[in-house]
Amino acid sequence: xxxxxxxxxxxxxxxxxxxxxxxxxxxxxxxxxxxxxxxxxxxxxxxxxxxxxxxxxxxxxxxxxxxxxxxxxxxxxxxxxxxxxxxxxxxxxxxxxxxxxxxxxxxxxxxxxxxxxxxxxxxxxxxxxxxxxxxxxxxxxxxxxxxxxxxxxxxxxxxxxxxxxxxxxxxxxxxxxxxxxxxxxxxxxxxxxxxxxxxxxxxxxxxxxxxxxxxxxxxxxxxxxxxxxxxxxxxxxxxxxxxxxxxxxxxxxxxxxxxxxxxxxxxxxxxxxxxxxxxxxxxxxxxxxxxxxxxxxxxxxxxxxx
Amino acid sequence: xxxxxxxxxxxxxxxxxxxxxxxxxxxxxxxxxxxxxxxxxxxxxxxxxxxxxxxxxxxxxxxxxxxxxxxxxxxxxxxxxxxxxxxxxxxxxxxxxxxxxxxxxxxxxxxxxxxxxxxxxxxxxxxxxxxxxxxxxxxxxxxxxxxxxxxxxxxxxxxxxxxxxxxxxxxxxxxxxxxxxxxxxxxxxxxxxxxxxxxxxxxxxxxxxxxxxxxxxxxxxxxxxxxxxxxxxxxxxxxxxxxxxxxxxxxxxxxxxx
Numbered sequence: 001x002x003x004x005x006x007x008x009x010x011x012x013x014x015x016x017x018x019x020x021x022x023x024x025x026x027x028x029x030x031x032x033x034x035x036x037x038x039x040x041x042x043x044x045x046x047x048x049x050x051x052x053x054x055x056x057x058x059x060x061x062x063x064x065x066x067x068x069x070x071x072x073x074x075x076x077x078x079x080x081x082x083x084x085x086x087x088x089x090x091x092x093x094x095x096x097x098x099x100x101x102x103x104x105x106x107x108x109x110x111x112x113x114x115x116x117x118x119x120x121x122x123x124x125x126x127x128x129x130x131x132x133x134x135x136x137x138x139x140x141x142x143x144x145x146x147x148x149x150x151x152x153x154x155x156x157x158x159x160x161x162x163x164x165x166x167x168x169x170x171x172x173x174x175x176x177x178x179x180x181x182x183x184x185x186x187x188x189x190x191x192x193x194x195x196x197x198x199x200x201x202x203x204x205x206x207x208x209x210x211x212x213x214x215x216x217x218x219x220x221x222x223x224x225x226x227x228x229x230x231x232x233x234x235x236x237x238x239x240x241x242x243x244x245x246x247x248x249x250x251x252x253x254x255x256x257x258x259x260x261x262x263x264x265x266x267x268x269x270x271x272x273x274x275x276x277x278x279x280x281x282x283x284x285x286x287x288x289x290x291x292x293x294x295x296x297x298x299x300x301x302x303x304x305x306x
Numbered sequence: 307x308x309x310x311x312x313x314x315x316x317x318x319x320x321x322x323x324x325x326x327x328x329x330x331x332x333x334x335x336x337x338x339x340x341x342x343x344x345x346x347x348x349x350x351x352x353x354x355x356x357x358x359x360x361x362x363x364x365x366x367x368x369x370x371x372x373x374x375x376x377x378x379x380x381x382x383x384x385x386x387x388x389x390x391x392x393x394x395x396x397x398x399x400x401x402x403x404x405x406x407x408x409x410x411x412x413x414x415x416x417x418x419x420x421x422x423x424x425x426x427x428x429x430x431x432x433x434x435x436x437x438x439x440x441x442x443x444x445x446x447x448x449x450x451x452x453x454x455x456x457x458x459x460x461x462x463x464x465x466x467x468x469x470x471x472x473x474x475x476x477x478x479x480x481x482x483x484x485x486x487x488x489x490x491x492x493x494x495x496x497x498x499x500x501x502x503x504x505x506x507x508x509x510x511x512x513x514x515x516x517x518x519x520x521x522x523x524x525x526x527x528x529x530x531x532x533x534x535x536x537x538x539x540x541x542x543x544x545x546x547x548x549x550x551x552x553x554x555x556x557x558x559x560x561x562x563x564x
Contacts, residue, residue: 056407076410077314084408087401092333101329105321105409144405 005068007032007152007183008053013062015048015207022048024207025062030183032067032151037198038187045207046187047085050156053185054082067151078106078148083141083155091130095121095140098129102144109147119143120173135166139173146177155186159193171197216282225262225282229275231255242268320412322419330423340389343486344431348382349438355499357442368529372446375439376454377498380525382431383462384518385489389482390424391469391553398477403560413561417470424466425459432459446529453528461521461542465489467549468517474556496522517545 008030015023023045030036038046051057052064055071066074074080089098099116103109116122119139124132132140138158145153155174159167167190174184175197188194194201194215201218203211211218234255239248244261255275259265262280269275317323334340356374363369394417397403406416432455446454472481493499495509496518502510513519520541527534 054408056404075408076316078410079314082408084401084405088405090333090397090400090402092337097329097333101326102409104323104326104329105317105406105411107315107317145408 005032006030006065007034007067008185009063009065010049010053011063011065013049013052013064014060015045015052015057016060022207023052023059026204026207026209027062028202028209028212030185032183033181034200035184035198036186036200036202037194038185038202038204039189039191039194040187040204041189044204046204047156048207049204050082050154050185050187054080054154074152078108079150080152080154081145081148081150082153083138083145083158085156085158085160089129089137089140091128093129094125095127095129095132095136095143096125098140099143099147103147106148110149115143115146118146118173118177120169120176133166135162135170138162138166138170142170142173150182152183152185155184157187157189159188159190167193225259225280227257227259227262227265227269227278227280229255229269229278231269231273231275234273234275239265239268317410320415321410322412322415327419327422330419331426334390334393334423334427340427340482343482344382344386344389344427345434348378348385348431348435351381352378352435352438352442356439360443364530366531368446368450368531369444371439371442371444372450372529373501373526375435375444376458376526376529377522379432379435379439379455380458380461380496380518380522381493381498382435383428383458384465384493384521385486386427386431387424387462387464387466388469388472388485388489390427391420391466391471392473392481392485393423394420394470394473395477395481396473396479398473398560399479413557417557420470421463421466424469425463428462428466429459431462450528454525457528458521458525461524464517464521464542464546464549467546467553470553471549471556474553474560492516492518495519498522514541517541517549520545 006029008028010026010028013023013026013028014021026045026049038049040046048057052059053066053071055064055075064071066080069077069079071080093101096112096116099112103112103115113122116125119142121136121139121143124136127136129137129140142155142158158174159170162170171193186193186198198215200213201211201215202209203218230253232253234248234250236248236250236255239245239255239257242257242259242265244264245257245259247258249256249258257265257269266278266280269278352375356371356378359370359374362371364373394403403416436451436455469485472485478484495513495516497513498518502513502519505513514537520538520543523532523538524534524542526532527538
């Protein structure tokens with residue numbers, strides 16, 4: 001397969017349920033090996049999009065390609081595997097039986113013992129699913145998804161309902177697994193998760209992509225950065241005249257500049273003034289998230305997606 | 307990339323495989339509730355209602371205990387195959403069917419596994435009832451044991467289809483709790499608990515069109531010597547087709563649901 005084939009290619013994807021448009025003309029290309037977070041509030045269309053990607057839902061219009069195949073073919077060939085949010089496990093089976101039963105469906109599944117180990121559930125292999133905690137069930141789903149050694153792993157809000165420790169254990173298992181070259185796409189509404197585990201964040205609102213870029217880029221899009229320096233007698237007018245500067249504030253000897261392009265501000269301060277103790281901080285992702293997913297700011301930003 | 311990548315393949319036979327069939331059967335066999343209704347209850351019924359008739363004969367000289375044993379074997383088999391087919395209701399309710407759509411398993415292979423599991427359970431139900439009967443002294447010619455057993459078992463395919471039909475109709479975890487009483491009423495109309503002749507005439511006429519009647523008549527015919535009547539055969543065939551068709555339609559709706 002030529003390396004130019006993207007792992008995921010969504011083109012003009014739309015899903016309507018009666019009068020409701022859950023996904024609205026969404027296009028997205030994910031290259032092999034990327035770890036992408038699909039971030040958005042509840043009801044933004046994340047799960048509907050993933051369902052179409054997995055062949056569980058049919059698009060009203062638009063197309064889905066997974067490594068050049070249809071979702072159904074990609075699933076049948078074990079190229080794509082998924083960890084769904086909830087359900088999907090038989091309570092009366094043990095952890096090992098569930099994995100074995102799934103393994104028997106693939107012509108070349110990874111060994112059961114191996115995926116149990118990689119998901120960190122070897123010690124509960126003999127436990128009934130009904131007796132497993134939410135986090136353990138989620139790691140069981142992850143073990144099942146590892147069986148075909150998929151090229152693309154899809155996780156739909158995998159840590160919903162887990163406590164902090166469960167969440168950490170789950171992501172530890174995912175990271176430990178991070179096979180070179182495996183593409184990962186996960187939906188989440190936990191900002192920290194997107195921030196901590198993704199190379200790229202796709203922000204979705206009302207069925208559309210409102211921002212797409214690295215974590216840093218997405219933060220910048222909404223919030224810009226704060227440049228802070230010690231500069232007695234700062235020239236507020238010339239600072240405010242720099243490109244991308246939103247506000248300038250002077251507190252005693254300290255100057256605070258809020259700017260979309262913090263590099264430009266820093267360069268100016270260091271090269272053309274006697275500023276020292278320079279600090280650049282970004283507003284946290286939470287602010288960016290709120291700015292992008294609520295109100296009109298998001299609509300203005302649509303043109304600036306990559 | 308230096309790693310050698312195995313070309314990706316689809317599974318043979320749509321993912322149907324014997325290890326999973328055995329796993330399914332083991333799952334059912336460790337469900338105490340199912341075992342009670344399939345294996346224990348029909349056997350206890352025989353001890354309670356069959357044994358007291360020991361020594362009595364039908365008009366053709368065949369033992370009444372044999373008549374009752376065969377009827378209860380049919381009952382055990384129909385409960386077994388219904389619950390086997392009805393497993394899809396539980397698995398749909400728990401989201402397992404959806405999970406399976408993320409694997410290479412073809413829906414037809416899934417249904418085939420369920421039907422074979424149901425029929426294995428049905429065979430087990432017939433065998434247990436017959437063993438209990440034999441131990442309690444039921445004496446019949448070898449061909450009657452064989453033909454009645456085969457008819458009771460194969461006829462229970464009607465109810466594997468019935469179980470699937472209900473399973474695709476209602477995704478409920480407790481499907482057998484409401485199917486149990488329905489099966490008991492159908493068994494009554496099929497003459498499995500009391501001979502149809504003791505029912506009022508109008509009930510007897512209605513009974514001929516209910517789905518247990520045919521399999522009951524066919525299973526007992528080697529013993530009673532009435533032979534396989536056209537009505538009984540037609541009953542079994544038509545109900546199997548009806549439930550099978552209904553299950554297939556609902557199944558198609560389920561697998562196409564997006």
